[in-house]
Amino acid sequence: MLKAARNIIDDIGGCVLFIKDVLRTAVRSPCSLESLCDQIWRVTLQSLPTTGMAGFFVGAIMTVQFTMQIKAFGALGYLGGLSTSATVREIGPLLIAFLLSGKVGAFTSAELGTMRVTEQIDAIRCLGANPLQEIILPRYIGIVISSFFLLAAGLMMSIFGGMLLAAFFAGINPDEYLRHIPTIVSPFSIGTGLFKCLVFALVLASVCTYKGYTTTGGAKGVGRSVVSTAVMTMVGIVVTDWITSLISEAALDMFGGGAL
Amino acid sequence: MELQDVSIDFGDGPLLKRVNLQIQSGESIVLIGPSGFGKSVVLKLFAGLLKPTGGQVLVEGHDLNALKPLQQALLLLKMGMLFQKNALFDSLSVGENIAFPLREKTSQSEEQIQERITFFLEAVGIPHARDLFPDEISGGMQKRLGIARALALNPQIVLYDDPTAGLDPITSRRIVELILQLRREQKSTIVAVTNDMARAYQLADRIVMVVDGELIVTGDKDQTLKHKDPRVAQFIRGALDGPLTETSA
Numbered sequence: 001m002l003k004a005a006r007n008i009i010d011d012i013g014g015c016v017l018f019i020k021d022v023l024r025t026a027v028r029s030p031c032s033l034e035s036l037c038d039q040i041w042r043v044t045l046q047s048l049p050t051t052g053m054a055g056f057f058v059g060a061i062m063t064v065q066f067t068m069q070i071k072a073f074g075a076l077g078y079l080g081g082l083s084t085s086a087t088v089r090e091i092g093p094l095l096i097a098f099l100l101s102g103k104v105g106a107f108t109s110a111e112l113g114t115m116r117v118t119e120q121i122d123a124i125r126c127l128g129a130n131p132l133q134e135i136i137l138p139r140y141i142g143i144v145i146s147s148f149f150l151l152a153a154g155l156m157m158s159i160f161g162g163m164l165l166a167a168f169f170a171g172i173n174p175d176e177y178l179r180h181i182p183t184i185v186s187p188f189s190i191g192t193g194l195f196k197c198l199v200f201a202l203v204l205a206s207v208c209t210y211k212g213y214t215t216t217g218g219a220k221g222v223g224r225s226v227v228s229t230a231v232m233t234m235v236g237i238v239v240t241d242w243i244t245s246l247i248s249e250a251a252l253d254m255f256g257g258g259a260l
Numbered sequence: 261m262e263l264q265d266v267s268i269d270f271g272d273g274p275l276l277k278r279v280n281l282q283i284q285s286g287e288s289i290v291l292i293g294p295s296g297f298g299k300s301v302v303l304k305l306f307a308g309l310l311k312p313t314g315g316q317v318l319v320e321g322h323d324l325n326a327l328k329p330l331q332q333a334l335l336l337l338k339m340g341m342l343f344q345k346n347a348l349f350d351s352l353s354v355g356e357n358i359a360f361p362l363r364e365k366t367s368q369s370e371e372q373i374q375e376r377i378t379f380f381l382e383a384v385g386i387p388h389a390r391d392l393f394p395d396e397i398s399g400g401m402q403k404r405l406g407i408a409r410a411l412a413l414n415p416q417i418v419l420y421d422d423p424t425a426g427l428d429p430i431t432s433r434r435i436v437e438l439i440l441q442l443r444r445e446q447k448s449t450i451v452a453v454t455n456d457m458a459r460a461y462q463l464a465d466r467i468v469m470v471v472d473g474e475l476i477v478t479g480d481k482d483q484t485l486k487h488k489d490p491r492v493a494q495f496i497r498g499a500l501d502g503p504l505t506e507t508s509a
Contacts, residue, residue, distance in 0.1 A: 119347035122309050127361040128337040128413065134364075 011232065018210045021132060022140055029130060031137040039142025044149060047103050051150040052157045054099045055092065059158030060165040062087045067170040079166055080177035081184030087158045088185060088193040089248075094241055096154040097200035100147055101233035105208040108139055109229035112212025113222035121213070136213060140205045147201035148194075155193060188255075192248040199244050203236040261306060261417065261449070263475075266315035268301060275301055277473035278315065285416075288443065288450040290464035292457070292495065294504055299453040299470045300344060303419045306451060307341050308332060319417075337365060340410035344421040344453075346402045348394040354405055355381070355390040361412045380408040384438060400431040404438070411442060418443075420452035424459050436462050457496055469495065471504070 062083045070076060115121050115135065124131045159181075166172040211229040215221050261283040268276045275298045283289050291299045304310040305317050308324050317324045319335055327335065349357050355377045362373045381387040384404035389397050394405065403423060410418055423439060424432035436459050443450055454460050460467055461481040469476040471491050478484040478492050487493065494502030 118345060118350075119343045120349055122304075122307075123341070123343060123347035123349070123409075125309065126307055126336065126339070126341040127364065127409070128333055129361070129364040130333075 011228075014214065015206055015210045018213065019206050022136055022209070025130065025132040025137055026141070029133045031133055031141070035134075035138040036141055039138045040146050043104055043142055043146035046107070047100060047146070047150055048153065050099065050103060051096055051154045054096050055154030055157030056161035056164075058092050058095050058154070059083065059087050059161030059163075062091060062158070063162040063165040064169055067166070071170070076170055076172060077176060078180050078184065079170060079172055080163065081180035081182075083162045083166070084159055084181050085185045085189055087162065088155055089189050089196075090241075090245070092155045092158045093151055093193055093196040093200060094237065096151050097147075097197075097204065097237050098234060100150060100200075101204055101208075101230060101237065104143055104147060105204050105229050105233045106226050108143065108208040109212040109215075110222055110226050112136075112139070112209065113215030113225040116213065116215045117218050117221055131213075136209050140209050143205035143208070144198075144201045147204055148197050151197035151200065152194060155197075188252065192244075195248070196241065196244050199240045200237050203240055204233055207233045207236055261320075261451070262316075262318040263302070263305065264316045264318060266305065266312045266317060268298070268305070268310065269313045274313075274473055276312075276470075276475075279473070279475045281468065281475050281477070283449060283451065285449055286447060288463055288465045289452070290460045290467050291451065291453045291470055292455060292460055292467055293470035294495065295455075297470050297472070300421050302470060302475075303341070303421050303451060303453060306417075307339060307419055308336055337413060338415055339417045339419060340413065340415035341419040342403075342406045342410045342421060342423055344425060346394075346406040348402060348405060348409070350394050352393075353390070354386070354392050354394065354397065357394065357405060357409050358412050361409065365413060376412065380412060383411075383442065384408045400427050400435070403427060403431075403435055407435070407438065407442070411446065414446060415448060416446075417449045417451070418446075420450065420454075422453050422455075424454060424456055432456060432459055433462075439463065471495075 063079065066079055066083045066086070067076070070079060070082065112121075112135070121131045121135070124134055163174050163177045166177045167174060208229045211225045211232065215225040217224070263279055263281045265278045265280060266276055267274055267278050281302075291302055293299050301310060305312060306319070306324075308317075311325050316326075320338075322331075322335060324332060324335065349360060352360065358377045358380050359373050362368055362376055368376070377390065378387065381390055384407055386397070386401050386404050386408075389401055389405070394402055397405070407420075407423070410420075420439065424435055427435060439450070439452070440463065442448075450463070452463055454463070461484075464480065466480060467478045467484045469478055469489075469492050476487075476489055476492060478487045478489075484492065484496060491503050493499075494504050
């Protein structure tokens with residue numbers, strides 16, 4: 001128990017120091033624009049179909065759930081607003097981020113871990129280059145930008161999925177579904193959702209690059225890094241979700257506004 | 261290059277205990293010794309990939325680990341290293357593996373870089389593999405590519421970690437002849453690790469045995485064959501009985 005707690009603290013401390021080194025590298029010796037664009041393109045292209053599909057079904061599931069709940073109150077007209085609010089503010093970013101942690105996080109961690117155990121990272125340093133600048137920085141920034149974009153795209157798809165299921169499941173036409181969204185979903189709600197997307201993207205990029213870069217111990221070590229990345233990312237996402245929710249509530253209280 | 265009172269400990273007892281070694285410019289040193297006693301660690305200390313827990317690693321009179329990162333990087337540019345498992349960039353083609361350091365650390369034009377790739381691939385005898393990927397070429401060719409990449413920046417010091425590991429005797433001999441030929445052409449200093457005694461004699465001006473946390477400088481081929489330390493005698497003859505097997509038992 002004590003050892004597990006110490007390992008968690010070690011991991012958090014190591015990750016924070018690693019992020020500090022990455023940021024310092026970003027300021028002192030930024031990576032090339034070409035390698036950054038290449039990463040953004042690769043990550044986005046790899047994950048766009050699955051993220052879009054996940055977003056679609058998250059919206060669809062929320063619509064089905066809300067239909068069953070609010071049908072009894074005869075308030076089906078508010079289905080679009082309620083479903084979209086819950087998806088954009090909470091469930092959408094969370095579930096899509098989980099999916100990305102499995103796809104982008106595991107891939108990056110395994111890729112970097114393999115480079116570490118096959119001494120490719122040492123070779124980069126021996127050839128006079130900085131591994132943080134050459135391989136970590138483009139991946140880190142690339143994952144943050146791509147994941148933010150993918151999460152936002154997933155949320156768009158969730159609205160589409162919700163709208164489609166509302167038509168099939170509750171017999172609500174798309175115009176009716178969309179009409180109540182602005183009355184319940186405020187710009188603040190959308191801002192909160194996007195803020196969460198950004199925070200989750202930062203958690204994902206930090207954990208997977210850190211765990212991959214610090215891999216030790218051959219193929220088994222790479223396996224350990226991938227598992228550890230999945231666990232750390234999901235726990236990190238849940239914890240930061242809670243924190244960002246608290247911040248959002250506080251901001252809402254401070255600046256007012258009755259919308260959900 | 262010099263190790264001064266260098267110790268290193270990975271947490272389960274010291275691997276090297278206050279060892280000293282001086283290597284002259286242009287010299288060829290071969291490190292031999294039982295597996296797990298720290299031969300590759302010595303190379304990685306010189307390459308700045310590991311920091312000693314005590315003592316100093318001097319390169320051209322500078323303490324490698326006391327230098328600022330930029331100064332250290334400049335000094336490391338004078339070194340090339342062939343890794344035990346080659347450490348080739350598997351996402352880059354053979355040609356691009358050689359181009360990597362040239363693009364990173366020189367201001368050569370694309371045309372000049374392509375010329376250098378051709379030069380090095382011909383020097384190591386694999387010009388036909390230019391557009392293949394590392395996993396599409398044989399072990400011997402991978403080794404040759406590793407050597408070409410290590411030499412791409414014309415380093416004054418070249419570190420070879422087991423350059424003939426896993427190769428057949430004929431390819432091993434060719435690789436060592438290639439290393440010696442390139443050494444003559446580039447007038448470089450060599451530090452190599454090998455447990456193949458025939459190749460060690462072929463390559464070394466001086467042989468150094470790494471064992472029990474010590475560095476035993478055994479000298480050239482004749483001096484090594486006549487060395488009085490029973491551990492050296494057992495190792496070079498591959499005898500089953502002796503102090504080395506008693507230690508490991």
